Structure formats: C-alpha cells, structure tokens
Amino acid sequence: MFDPGPTAEVSYAAAPDGRWTLRFVRDLHHPPERVWRMLTEPGPLSRWAPFTADRDLGTPGPATLTMIDGDTAQPLAAEVLRAEPPSLLEYTWGEDLLRWELEPAGDVTRLTLWHTLADRDFVSKVAAGWHQCVRVMELDLDGTPHPPVRGQDALNYGWADLEAAYRKTLEL
Template sequence: MGGAYAAGVHDHLRIISAGGLPPHPSPLAQADCEATEGRWTLVFTRDLRHPTEKVWAALTEPGQLAAWAPYTADRDLSETGGATITMIDDENPQDMAAEVVRAEPPALLE
C-alpha cells in the first residue's frame, strides 16, 4: 500500500505492546482534499517501512484496528458494504454507521 494514514501503524502497535508512548509523534502528513460524487474525501499519503499485507491487516482487521485506532469495526473491512464503527477512545463507546465503498486488497480502501 503506497501509503495512507496507515503510516506508523506498526510502529505504534509495537510501541503500545511495549507499554509506552512513542518517543516522538509521527511527522505531519500532507492531506489532500478531493471532491468525489458530491462528497469530500481527505487523502493522506505516506510511505511505509512495513510489508503491504501487514499494513492492510492493520487497517481492516477489527482486532488490529483496536490496537492503534480510536475505533474498531464489527467486521473485517476488506470488502465493500456497510459496517458499524465503534469509537473506543472515550469512556462511553459510541457506534456509528460506516461504509466501505471501495476495497482492492491490499492497495486501496475507501
């Protein structure tokens, strides 16, 4: 996966499993804003030092999402369709409807 917000996903996972916070936050990433079919999309691009398959798993598998993201999903996000995203970064988890509109493993996830 040529890059996306996934950058540092595995660094973050590694650091969390070691029981500490990252010594330095990841550098800011350029974000592009695109209008597509009447919707705005933020696109983050990053180059990663990890195998594509591991980054894809970190972005799509509920168990891995919960390790680095402020949310988890009710299903694997590798396929298109509706999903429920549960925000877990607060004392009161909150469910939100979400949709995977494009999934081309292991390169594209929208």
C-alpha cells in the same frame, strides 16, 4: 513517551458534492499486505484506529465502526464500498467517506488516505487525528506498540501542536 514523528504530506480540495476531501500521505516501511491487515482486521484495527469494527473490513457490505473516547463508545453505521486487497479500501463512516490506497514504492508502502467530510474547518483537526492514529499503527507494525490515541486522550499526545502545524500547512 509518544513521538508523533514528522507531519505527513497533506492537501485538501472541495469535493464535487460540496464537501471537503483531505489527502493524507505517509510512507510505512512495511509491505502492503501487512498494512492491509492493520486497516481491515478487527484485532489490529482496534490497536490504532479511533474506532473498533464489528467485522473484517476486507469485504464489501455493512459494518459498524464504534468511536472510542475514554469510557464512551458511539457506534456509527458504515458501509464498505470497495475492498481490493492489498491496495484499495473505501468505506463510509457515518456521513464521511474514507478511501485508503496502498502503493508499493521501493522498500515502503505509500499509504494515501482520502477523507471526505462536510466541514472545511475540521480538515486540519482530522489531519491531526489521523496523524496520531497512523503513527500508532506504524509503531505497532515496527514491533514497538503504543496504546491507541483516541478522543480527548489525543490532547495528551501533542494533538494541539499537530493541528496547528496542519492548519498552517493547509493554509486554513
């Protein structure tokens, strides 16, 4: 049984370039160094993210992030722009820009994802997708791993309800 947990703190705003930026915040009960490894190392990343990486994302430079949807794999060019362990990771993913910030806050790590995308109509959809992925990361960190929730399979794990909740919260 997959328990998606509570919704994350979210907001969005117009980006200077005419796109939209989702801000997605979750607190994880693990140190930033452990969360950093989940964000950057190909093995841990493949256990929770919607893609696999062809290399460690902890250093700047080109990479390939391959979207996984069942038996379909779609490689997308990526570029790690900034990697400041264990607090900041920023990279392109196709046309999107992702910025992960990790901040110690007492006994938790505050994870903030800034995801810049072209279409405002996709903001709540992206929030629901990242919600499921980050929840799977959290379960892995907690020692109770769950298989990745990716692509169409997300519909089997409450994606539609999450998307509706985020659409309401974001007033979209």
